Amino acid sequence: MSLIVQKFGGTSVGDTDRIGMVADKVAGFRAQGHSVVVVVSAMSGETNRLIELAHSVQERPVLRELDVLLSTGEQVTTALLSMALSKRGVKAKSYTGSQVRILTDDAHTKARIREIDDERLHRDLADGYVIVVAGFQGVDENGNITTLGRGGSDTTAVALAAALKADECQIYTDVDGVYTTDPRVVSEARRLSRITFEEMLEMASMGSKVLQIRSVEFAGKYNVPLRVLHSFKDGPGTLITMEDDSEMEMPTIAGIAFNRDEAKLTIEGVPDMPGMAYSILGPIGEANIEVDVIVQNISHDKTADFTFTVGRNDLERAEEVLNQVAKDINAEKVTSDSKIAKVSVVGVGMRSHAGVASQMFAALAEVGINILMITTSEIKISVIIEEKFLELAVRALHSSFGLEKEPNDEGAA
Amino acid sequence: MSLIVQKFGGTSVGDTDRIGMVADKVAGFRAQGHSVVVVVSAMSGETNRLIELAHSVQERPVLRELDVLLSTGEQVTTALLSMALSKRGVKAKSYTGSQVRILTDDAHTKARIREIDDERLHRDLADGYVIVVAGFQGVDENGNITTLGRGGSDTTAVALAAALKADECQIYTDVDGVYTTDPRVVSEARRLSRITFEEMLEMASMGSKVLQIRSVEFAGKYNVPLRVLHSFKDGPGTLITMEDDSEMEMPTIAGIAFNRDEAKLTIEGVPDMPGMAYSILGPIGEANIEVDVIVQNISHDKTADFTFTVGRNDLERAEEVLNQVAKDINAEKVTSDSKIAKVSVVGVGMRSHAGVASQMFAALAEVGINILMITTSEIKISVIIEEKFLELAVRALHSSFGLEKEPNDEGAA
Numbered sequence: 001m002s003l004i005v006q007k008f009g010g011t012s013v014g015d016t017d018r019i020g021m022v023a024d025k026v027a028g029f030r031a032q033g034h035s036v037v038v039v040v041s042a043m044s045g046e047t048n049r050l051i052e053l054a055h056s057v058q059e060r061p062v063l064r065e066l067d068v069l070l071s072t073g074e075q076v077t078t079a080l081l082s083m084a085l086s087k088r089g090v091k092a093k094s095y096t097g098s099q100v101r102i103l104t105d106d107a108h109t110k111a112r113i114r115e116i117d118d119e120r121l122h123r124d125l126a127d128g129y130v131i132v133v134a135g136f137q138g139v140d141e142n143g144n145i146t147t148l149g150r151g152g153s154d155t156t157a158v159a160l161a162a163a164l165k166a167d168e169c170q171i172y173t174d175v176d177g178v179y180t181t182d183p184r185v186v187s188e189a190r191r192l193s194r195i196t197f198e199e200m201l202e203m204a205s206m207g208s209k210v211l212q213i214r215s216v217e218f219a220g221k222y223n224v225p226l227r228v229l230h231s232f233k234d235g236p237g238t239l240i241t242m243e244d245d246s247e248m249e250m251p252t253i254a255g256i257a258f259n260r261d262e263a264k265l266t267i268e269g270v271p272d273m274p275g276m277a278y279s280i281l282g283p284i285g286e287a288n289i290e291v292d293v294i295v296q297n298i299s300h301d302k303t304a305d306f307t308f309t310v311g312r313n314d315l316e317r318a319e320e321v322l323n324q325v326a327k328d329i330n331a332e333k334v335t336s337d338s339k340i341a342k343v344s345v346v347g348v349g350m351r352s353h354a355g356v357a358s359q360m361f362a363a364l365a366e367v368g369i370n371i372l373m374i375t376t377s378e379i380k381i382s383v384i385i386e387e388k389f390l391e392l393a394v395r396a397l398h399s400s401f402g403l404e405k406e407p408n409d410e411g412a413a
Numbered sequence: 414m415s416l417i418v419q420k421f422g423g424t425s426v427g428d429t430d431r432i433g434m435v436a437d438k439v440a441g442f443r444a445q446g447h448s449v450v451v452v453v454s455a456m457s458g459e460t461n462r463l464i465e466l467a468h469s470v471q472e473r474p475v476l477r478e479l480d481v482l483l484s485t486g487e488q489v490t491t492a493l494l495s496m497a498l499s500k501r502g503v504k505a506k507s508y509t510g511s512q513v514r515i516l517t518d519d520a521h522t523k524a525r526i527r528e529i530d531d532e533r534l535h536r537d538l539a540d541g542y543v544i545v546v547a548g549f550q551g552v553d554e555n556g557n558i559t560t561l562g563r564g565g566s567d568t569t570a571v572a573l574a575a576a577l578k579a580d581e582c583q584i585y586t587d588v589d590g591v592y593t594t595d596p597r598v599v600s601e602a603r604r605l606s607r608i609t610f611e612e613m614l615e616m617a618s619m620g621s622k623v624l625q626i627r628s629v630e631f632a633g634k635y636n637v638p639l640r641v642l643h644s645f646k647d648g649p650g651t652l653i654t655m656e657d658d659s660e661m662e663m664p665t666i667a668g669i670a671f672n673r674d675e676a677k678l679t680i681e682g683v684p685d686m687p688g689m690a691y692s693i694l695g696p697i698g699e700a701n702i703e704v705d706v707i708v709q710n711i712s713h714d715k716t717a718d719f720t721f722t723v724g725r726n727d728l729e730r731a732e733e734v735l736n737q738v739a740k741d742i743n744a745e746k747v748t749s750d751s752k753i754a755k756v757s758v759v760g761v762g763m764r765s766h767a768g769v770a771s772q773m774f775a776a777l778a779e780v781g782i783n784i785l786m787i788t789t790s791e792i793k794i795s796v797i798i799e800e801k802f803l804e805l806a807v808r809a810l811h812s813s814f815g816l817e818k819e820p821n822d823e824g825a826a
Contacts, residue, residue, distance in 0.1 A: 016469045050489070056429045058496040065499070068507050069492035072485035076463070079482035083471040086478070094481050098511070099556055120556075143512055143533075 002167035003035045003125070007135065007157035010044035012172055012231035013077050016084075019043075021232060022172075023084035026130060030090050035125045037164065039135040039157040040081055042073025063108035067137070067147045071097065074134035074153070082132050092130040095121075097137035097145070102156065104138035104146045111138055111146035113155065116163035125164075133160060151212025158215045162222035169224050170237075171211060176230035177238035178203065178210055180403035181256040185394050188404035192254060193236065196243045197226075199254040202346040202380045216240065243348050252349030252356060253401040256394050260341045260387055262292060263315040264372070266307040267322055269332025279329050280306055280322070287321050289314045293342070293375045293384055303332070307373060309384060312338055340372065341390040344382040345397055357381050363400035369393050415580035416448040416538070420548065420570035423457035425585055425644035426490050429497075432456075434645060435585075436497035439543055443503050448538045450577065452548040452570040453494055455486025476521035480550070480560045484510065487547035487566070495545045505543040508534075510550035510558070515569065517551035517559045524551055524559035526568065529576035538577075546573060564625025571628045575635035582637050583650075584624060589643035590651035591616065591623055593816035594669040598807050601817035605667060606649065609656045610639075612667040615759040615793045629653065656761050665762035665769060666814040669807050673754045673800055675705060676728040677785070679720040680735055682745025692742055693719055696734050702727045706755070706788045706797055716745070720786060722797060725751055753785065754803040757795040758810055770794050776813035782806050 006026065013019050022038075029036050042050075050069050054061040061069075078094035085092035100121065104111035124131055135153025138146045148155050154171055161169035177191040178200065195203070197220030204213045210228055219226040219240065229237035270276055277296065284291060289310050297305040310318045315338055322334045350356040360381055364371060369392065373384035385393055398404065419439065426432050435451075442449050455463075463482050467474040474482075491507035498505035513534065517524035537544055548566025551559045561568050567584060574582035589604060591613065596602040608616070610633030617626045623641055632639040632653065642650035683689055690709065697704060702723050710718040723731045728751055735747045763769040773794055777784060782805065786797035798806055811817065 016466060019470060053429060053489070053493060054496060057432060057493050058500045061496045062499045065492040065495040065507055068495075068509075069489055072488050075485050075488075076466070076482055079478040080466060080470050082478045082481075083467060083474050086475045087471045094478055096481075096558075099558075145509075145512075 001033045001035070003037070003164060004029060005037045005039065005157050005161040005164065005166045005169045006172060007039040007153055007170065008041070008172045008231060009153060009174075010041040010047070011174055013040055013081065014044040016080065018232075019077070019080050019084050023081060023088055023090070025172075025231075026081075026085060027088045027090045030130060037121065037125070037131045037133060037160055037166070038081065039133050039153055039160060040074060040077040041135050041153040042070075043077055046073040046076065064144060067108045067145050070147050071134065071137040071145050074136050078132045078134045082130075085130055085132070090130055091128055092132055093124055094132045094134070096134045097156070098139035098143070100133055100160075102138035102159070104140055104148070106140040106142070106144065106146065108144075109147055110149035111140070113138060113148070113159045116159055118163045121160075121164060151214060154212045154215035155218060158218045158222070158224055158226065161224045162218070166224065168227055169219065170227045170229055171215075172229050172231040173210060174231065175210060175228070176233055176235045177228050178240070179255065181258070181394055181398055185258075185391050186256075186398045186404075188398065190404055190406070192238050194239050194241065195254050196348050197240055198243070198379055199346050199348055200226075200240045202344065202377075203255055203257045211240075252353045253345050253347035253403065254349075255346055255403065256343065256397050256401075257346055258341060258343045258390060258394055260390065261312050262309040262340060262342055262384070263312045263318075263336060263338035264307060264309050264340050264384065265315070265318055265322055266305055266335045266337075267326055267331050267333075268305045268335065269303045270306055271330055272302050272304045276304065276329070277306070280325055281308070283321050283325050284308075284310070284318060287317060289318050289321070293373050293382065295373045295375075309340070309342070309373070339387045340384050341387045341393075342382050342384055343390065343393045343397065344380050345401065346380045348379050350381070351378055359400060360397060363396045364393055367392055367396045369396075414446045414448070416450070416577060417442060418450045418452065418570050418574040418577065418579045418582045419585060420452040420566055420583065421454070421585045421644060422566060422587075423454040423460070424587055426453055426494065427457040429493065431645075432490070432493050432497050436494060436501055436503070438585075438644075439494075439498060440501045440503045443543060450534065450538070450544045450546060450573055450579070451494065452546045452566055452573060453487060453490040454548050454566040455483075456490055459486040459489065477557060480521045480558050483560050484547065484550040484558050487549050491545045491547045495543075498543055498545070503543055504541055505545055506537055507545045507547070509547050510569070511552035511556070513546055513573075515551035515572070517553055517561070519553040519555070519557065519559065521557075522560055523562035524553070526551060526561070526572045529572055531576045534573075534577060564627060567625045567628035568631060571631045571635075571637055571639065574637045575631070579637065581640055582632065583640045583642055584628075585642050585644040586623060587644065588623060588641070589646055589648045590641050591653070592668065594807055594811050595671070598671075598804050599669075599811045599817075601811065603817055603819070605651050607652050607654065608667050609761050610653055611656070611792055612759050612761055613639075613653045615757065615790075616668055616670045624653075665766045666758050666760035666816065667762075668759055668816065669756065669810050669814075670759055671754060671756045671803060671807055673803065674725050675722040675753060675755055675797070676725045676731075676749060676751035677720060677722050677753050677797060678728070678731055678735055679718055679748045679750075680739055680744050680746075681718045681748065682716045683719055684743055685715050685717045689717065689742070690719070693735070693738055694721070696738055697721075697723070697731060700730060700734050702731050702734070706786050706795065708786045708788075722753070722755070722786070752800045753797050754800040754806075755795050755797055756803065756806045756810065757793050758814065759793045761792050763794070764791055772813060773810060776809045777806055780805055780809045782809075 101117035514530035
């Protein structure tokens with residue numbers, strides 16, 4: 001008899017038939033004696049419909065009112081799912097964010113959760129109710145409706161699981177778990193039965209869209225076991241937990257992540273002097289452009305080359321800023337390249353296993369791929385390569401680290 | 414500088430263009446320096462859409478959840494109207510029923526308002542905000558969302574006006590006021606510039622659909638001046654107020670109301686004895702059928718005829734009940750007639766003016782209409798006639814009481 005928080009996204013509750021299927025699933029857990037809290041998103045398409053309505057009234061809608069508007073989407077789903085459960089003989093009660101009292105700050109459309117009142121929920125759970133909570137929304141201390149921004153429903157689920165000290169937080173999606181890499185690129189990609197929060201964070205930030213980064217951070221912070229499952233297929237999914245020190249079998253590498261959303265900028269012939277990096281990246285930061293990988297070439301004849309990557313959408317603006325910077329600091333010229341990709345190997349095991357980087361570089365060299373930039377963290381090594389080599393690189397790395405095999409079958413890694 | 418509560422129904426906010434037009438109107442009142450609280454319904458069609466969703470999930474939706482679902486309709490409108498106002502440079506803030514704290518009982522889908530917290534509203538009004546409140550909804554003392562049932566937005570507006578001690582509660586509709594009778598029947602029908610609550614109640618209960626009875630009762634109880642106006646045409650509308658004793662010009666008759674929704678049942682040859690009326694109407698009441706006009710004929714040869722009207726929808730059921738009653742009390746037979754209509758003259762003036770009844774009967778006799786039943790109250794005389802004579806009767810009465818003329822122009826009445 002566990003307490004489980006389950007989150008179903010917009011596609012899973014996309015129409016009333018699907019809401020019925022979700023109700024069947026929830027009813028199954030109840031029948032097994034579990035206490036269940038369900039967090040739901042707006043029915044797919046509904047949030048966009050509401051946003052269009054808002055924009056047809058006001059070009060840049062007042063954010064307070066946008067939250068009032070958008071929060072109705074999830075509220076509708078909670079009512080319908082509660083009805084569907086009740087139709088199946090399962091006692092259920094819907095809650096809006098403010099009814100739970102999911103207290104947030106007052107940053108409309110991107111509010112942060114501060115505190116959750118769990119008293120009433122515990123009472124209803126004790127009374128045998130399934131609790132259906134509107135995801136993505138909360139209330140500030142003045143009673144104004146707030147929303148949590150993208151992926152907010154995942155965050156709601158994790159925050160509720162933390163507040164209620166749930167045994168597990170299950171995120172139902174359209175994939176049956178987290179994979180070693182994108183199965184569309186590597187057909188041998190394998191579903192991971194477990195991954196650590198840190199690895200999941202790296203995978204997520206690298207373009208694995210299964211979970212929103214914020215909810216993984218949150219789950220890690222409060223140590224809420226998180227499980228990714230398919231909404232309509234049975235299966236164990238992927239469990240995301242803390243690293244277990246006792247576990248000897250933890251594989252070195254969890255997976256290969258990649259993304260094509262970056263572009264590379266180089267400012268060449270920069271006079272080598274203290275403060276150079278700041279004089280270049282300061283104006284970029286002021287323009288609200290996020291920088292990812294940064295490399296400063298070893299200076300020769302008293303000038304240096306400075307290369308960094310930004311989101312592809314920001315390339316044009318970044319170039320403008322950088323051209324001005326080049327003039328100001330007497331640099332030679334600015335070049336850019338948007339035909340690049342980033343590939344990363346991710347795994348907490350590399351903390352204790354040497355040789356991952358050299359294995360990575362060797363695997364890429366073997367298939368003739370030139371590495372343009374390198375950046376590392378404790379549990380991740382990323383390389384920037386030409387975009388056309390992306391799939392080749394991912395396959396080579398997946399195979400080199402033996403990710404298609406279950407960790408237990410592995411000889412050495 | 415007055416405090417005005419304005420209510421706009423579903424058609425008035427039917428799409429974003431119309432919401433813009435409403436915003437223009439509200440902005441106009443603000444520009445004149447008035448404080449404004451706006452109560453809105455769901456955009457037309459939205460409530461039906463939500464009800465259909467509910468029914469596609471559960472045949473008889475749980476009422477608590479139906480309220481959660483339906484209340485989103487008005488919430489959407491409040492957000493959009495607030496945006497439209499803000500676009501016009503008017504500070505505005507939306508409120509749900511629970512944000513205001515419109516406290517109701519817990520009778521889901523037909524809750525009654527108990528109390529309104531006006532503190533926060535007064536603060537926002539003082540800060541120069543237009544307040545946009547979701548009509549039709551409230552919250553019970555356990556924080557559950559409730560709805561007020563049909564015409565609930567009118568009730569919300571009147572209740573807010575009472576709580577805030579507003580100078581006027583304006584109900585915007587698709588007609589430009591209350592008329593002496595239906596202009597589709599009498600082309601000379603005239604808009605009344607004033608009518609009393611009691612008269613309005615009688616007019617409303619007789620089929621004048623301009624305002625919901627409950628909101629008029631409420632306005633009368635708390636003496637909130639109520640004005641009916643057209644949403645998109647300028648004009649003074651009709652003011653509904655207390656009877657003003659000082660006013661000499663109050664016309665005898667305010668208007669002619671009528672409806673075709675009734676049917677007549679007669680139980681003939683009832684043995685004349687004490688308790689007869691109860692033995693007939695008791696079972697009808699138990700079957701939840703409402704009875705309107707009741708007439709008991711003078712008994713002859715120790716039996717009586719007992720006639721009453723019910724809603725046409727209830728006729729079949731009422732006949733079944735009555736046939737059983739006839740057997741039980743040894744009555745002769747039961748007959749029914751659904752081709753009847755009720756016509757009423759309504760006016761507080763008849764309290765102090767004699768001769769209204771005889772003038773009414775004379776007018777009907779003059780055009781050859783036979784009166785089937787008569788019933789009177791202090792401010793109303795109703796007759797049941799054959800349905801085919803309805804229009805003729807209304808026209809004859811309208812003309813006989815000179816309703817096409819402004820009261821001031823009247824000689825005698």
